[in-house]
Structures are given as structure tokens and as C-alpha cells.
Amino acid sequence: MTLVDGFDPSGVRVGIVGLGGIGHHHAERLESLGADLVGGMDVDAGARERFVHEFDAHAFEDAGELYDMVDAVLLTTPNRFHEEYAVSALEWGLDVLLEKPLAHTLESAERIADAAREADGICMVGFNNRFAAPVEVLKHYQGEGRFGDVRHVEANYVRRRGVPGRGSWFTTKDVSGGGSLIDIGVHAIDLALYFLDFPDVVEVSGVARSEFGGRDDYTYIDMWGDDSGPEDFDVDDSVSAFIRTADGATVSLEAAWATNRPENNDFFVRGTEAGAHFDRGSGDLTLFENGVGGGHHLTDTDVDTRDIDTHRAEQAAFLQAVETGEAPTRNTVEQALTVQRVIDGIYRCTETGRAVRLDE
Structure with a gap:
């Protein structure tokens, strides 16, 4: 028996919908938690065979x-199919952990949110970076008032070269809903709004660009997945945006699959009393404070934390919510819907060349 935060997850029967790479990633962590991984579902016969072989579970x-055999499901399908399986699972009475983003379009995301509001079960969305140990510490200090009022977050999720396999569903807009913005920019937006305690977003301004993935001479060292060439790439590969909230707080966003600059995973949290730097890649956390005791001074404090598997921690929070029946207050569908509205606003801004109001 494996105890997680004082409870035994083996009593929760779990299934996985979507048995590709991320589905296997989640399955491995469910097993490490001691959850009862009953089975999985996929339309691809090869994926089902691999799942049965690796996890000795039904497919x-x-x-x-699958729904008839489980209490909860993890949904790890391509974005376009989130709505189909999330809505059906919720209507079946199951609890759902849905990988980010909420959906491939805002309209689809809103239908998932409607289903979640009507459902008896709980629904969480997979923004795993919130469970990183440095983020937990930062939020703890924020809750104590150490930063004062957080007024701005600089959010970066930038790869120098990191376009997923050209020709995969990631680079096919009809299935993914977009490129770098909806794939990795979604994480940066969510984490930034989390540091701001999810205020109402009133305006977004930005540009989503496609400058590398569609080129014959796209240069890279490694590529996740196979490269089918530029003909199979119709999404964005970088984005720059500015987000303004109802209480005057702001977010500046840089995200890219490919760009001619070094990799950057920095998040800067700027408060009226103190600030912080979190490197999402390395896990480094530094606090920036000041004082007058003994003389005016500035203090930089490096914070060491344990190395946490964020997906495993996210699953533990989900399983505990399933076990207790208490809806989580973190990674909610409503928060994910706010993120989806920001993404949709940036894409609309790219098309029109004008800032987009989200409060009208």
C-alpha cells in the first residue's frame, strides 16, 4: 500500500483515454502512486497492444x-478530441483529469466547462507546473503577504529549436488548434495568472508568428517525432503578448518552439514589497527583498527545494479529490477556461492587428 498525503490511492479505479506518449507517461506515474490502473482506451490498435504489454491492463x-470499469479517467488525447471524451466521461458520472489545454478552440472549451458545471463528478485540468516545489514555496510566501501586491509577471517558455514533429497532430491546426501558443504558451499563461491569483482578464494584445516550421531550410539539432517537412506545418511557432487584468495587474509573455535567441524559462514575479525569479527549467527560485534595518539594503535569497515529479503530484491531488469527493480549488475548469479565452484573444489579435477586449 502506498500512502499519498495520508490516503491510499489504490481504492480509486482509474482509466486513461489516449494511449500515446503522454498517456504512457501518466500511466507510469499512476502505477508509482499505487493507484488501481484498470485500463485504457485508444482508437489505434497498436497503441492498445503496447499499453496492454507494458501495464498488464485492459485496453x-x-x-x-472503459467507463463502465472505472471511477475516474485521465484524458490525454490530441486537443481536438478533448470535448468528445471529457463530456461523455462527465455525463457517465466519472471524475476527470484532462490534459491541457482545455480544448482546441474556445467554443469547444466552453462546452466542456458547461458539462463540468452540470456534472456530479469533479474535473481538473493538467497544468502540472503549479505543482513544482519552487512554485509551491513561492505561493506559500505570497499567501503570507511577503510580496505585497503582485502587479506584474514576466512569463517565458522559449525554445531556440523545439518544433514537434512536423506532420504530427501538434503541427496540424485542425487537430491541435494552434502551435507554440496553445502547446507551451498555455503553460506560461496559466502559471502567470496563478501567480496573480487569477484575476479577471480584460484585454490582450499580441502576435502569434509562423517563421520557422514552414521553411524548407528549417535548421534543428533534434526533433521530437518524425519530420514530414514544411508542407505539414500550418501553426504558429512563436508568440509575444501582453495581458491586462481588471485590477491593473499585467503579464508579458514570450513563448516559442523556435526562435533565434537562447532558451528561456524565466518567470519574474514583481510585487510591491518583494519579488521572485523562478526558472521553470532548472527549478531555481530566488527571492528579491529589501530593508532599512542597519541601513538601506537589498537582499537576494536562493531557495533550495526538493525535486518533485509534477505530473505525479498533480495526479495525487486529483486522486485525493476523487477519494474525498471534494472539488479541487486548484487547476479548475473555470481557470482553464480563462486561459483558453486569453489564447483565443491572442489569435484574434494576430488576425486583426488590434488589441482584443475580453470583458465585452
């Missing part, structure tokens, strides 16, 4: 057969 082509 189905029909989602309903």
Missing part, C-alpha cells in the same frame, strides 16, 4: 467499455 477501442 478498449470503445470508451464506454
Whole structure:
């Protein structure tokens, strides 16, 4: 028996919908937690066979057969299919952990949110960076008032070269809903708004660009997945944006699959009393403070934390919510819907060349 925060997750029967790479990633962590991984579902026969071989669990082509055997499901399908499986699982009475983003379009995301509001079960969305140990510490200090009022967050999720396999669903807009913005920019937006305690967003301004993935001479060292060439790339590969909230707080965003600059995973949290720097890549956390005791001075404090598997911690929070029946206050569907509205606003801003109001 594995105890997680004082409870035994083996009593929760879990299934996974979508048995690709991220599905296997989640399955491995569910097993490490001691959860009862009953089975999985995928439309691809090869994916089902690999899942059965690796995890000694059932695998189905029909989602309903899986739903009948479980208490909760993790949904790890390509974005376009989130709505189909999330809504059906919620209507079945199951609890759902849905990988980010909420959906491939805002309209689809809103339908998932509607289903979640009507459902008896809980629904969480997979923004795993919130569970990083430095983020937990930063939020603890923020809750104590150490930063004062947080007024601005600089959010970066930038790869120098990191376009997923050209020709995969990641680079196909009809399935993914977009490129770097909806794939990794979504994490940066969510984490920035989390540091601001999710205020109402009133305006976004930005540009999503496609400058590298569609080129014959796109240069890279490694590529996740196969490269089918530029003909199979119709999404953005970088984005710059500015987000303004109802209480005057702001977010500046840089995200990229590919750009001619060094990799950057820095988040700067700027408060009226103190600030912080979190490097999402390395996990480094530094606090920036000041004082007058003994003379005016500035203090930089490096914070060491344990190395946490963020997906495993996220799953533990989900399983505990399933076990207790208490809806989580973190990683909620409503928060994910706010992130989706920001993404949609940036894409609309790119098309019109004008800032987009989200409060009208």
C-alpha cells in the first residue's frame, strides 16, 4: 500500500483515454502512486497492444467499455478530441483529469466547462507546473503577504529549436488548434495568472508568428517525432503578448518552439514589497527583498527545494479529490477556461492587428 498525503490511492479505479506518449507517461506515474490502473482506451490498435504489454491492463477501442470499469479517467488525447471524451466521461458520472489545454478552440472549451458545471463528478485540468516545489514555496510566501501586491509577471517558455514533429497532430491546426501558443504558451499563461491569483482578464494584445516550421531550410539539432517537412506545418511557432487584468495587474509573455535567441524559462514575479525569479527549467527560485534595518539594503535569497515529479503530484491531488469527493480549488475548469479565452484573444489579435477586449 502506498500512502499519498495520508490516503491510499489504490481504492480509486482509474482509466486513461489516449494511449500515446503522454498517456504512457501518466500511466507510469499512476502505477508509482499505487493507484488501481484498470485500463485504457485508444482508437489505434497498436497503441492498445503496447499499453496492454507494458501495464498488464485492459485496453478498449470503445470508451464506454472503459467507463463502465472505472471511477475516474485521465484524458490525454490530441486537443481536438478533448470535448468528445471529457463530456461523455462527465455525463457517465466519472471524475476527470484532462490534459491541457482545455480544448482546441474556445467554443469547444466552453462546452466542456458547461458539462463540468452540470456534472456530479469533479474535473481538473493538467497544468502540472503549479505543482513544482519552487512554485509551491513561492505561493506559500505570497499567501503570507511577503510580496505585497503582485502587479506584474514576466512569463517565458522559449525554445531556440523545439518544433514537434512536423506532420504530427501538434503541427496540424485542425487537430491541435494552434502551435507554440496553445502547446507551451498555455503553460506560461496559466502559471502567470496563478501567480496573480487569477484575476479577471480584460484585454490582450499580441502576435502569434509562423517563421520557422514552414521553411524548407528549417535548421534543428533534434526533433521530437518524425519530420514530414514544411508542407505539414500550418501553426504558429512563436508568440509575444501582453495581458491586462481588471485590477491593473499585467503579464508579458514570450513563448516559442523556435526562435533565434537562447532558451528561456524565466518567470519574474514583481510585487510591491518583494519579488521572485523562478526558472521553470532548472527549478531555481530566488527571492528579491529589501530593508532599512542597519541601513538601506537589498537582499537576494536562493531557495533550495526538493525535486518533485509534477505530473505525479498533480495526479495525487486529483486522486485525493476523487477519494474525498471534494472539488479541487486548484487547476479548475473555470481557470482553464480563462486561459483558453486569453489564447483565443491572442489569435484574434494576430488576425486583426488590434488589441482584443475580453470583458465585452
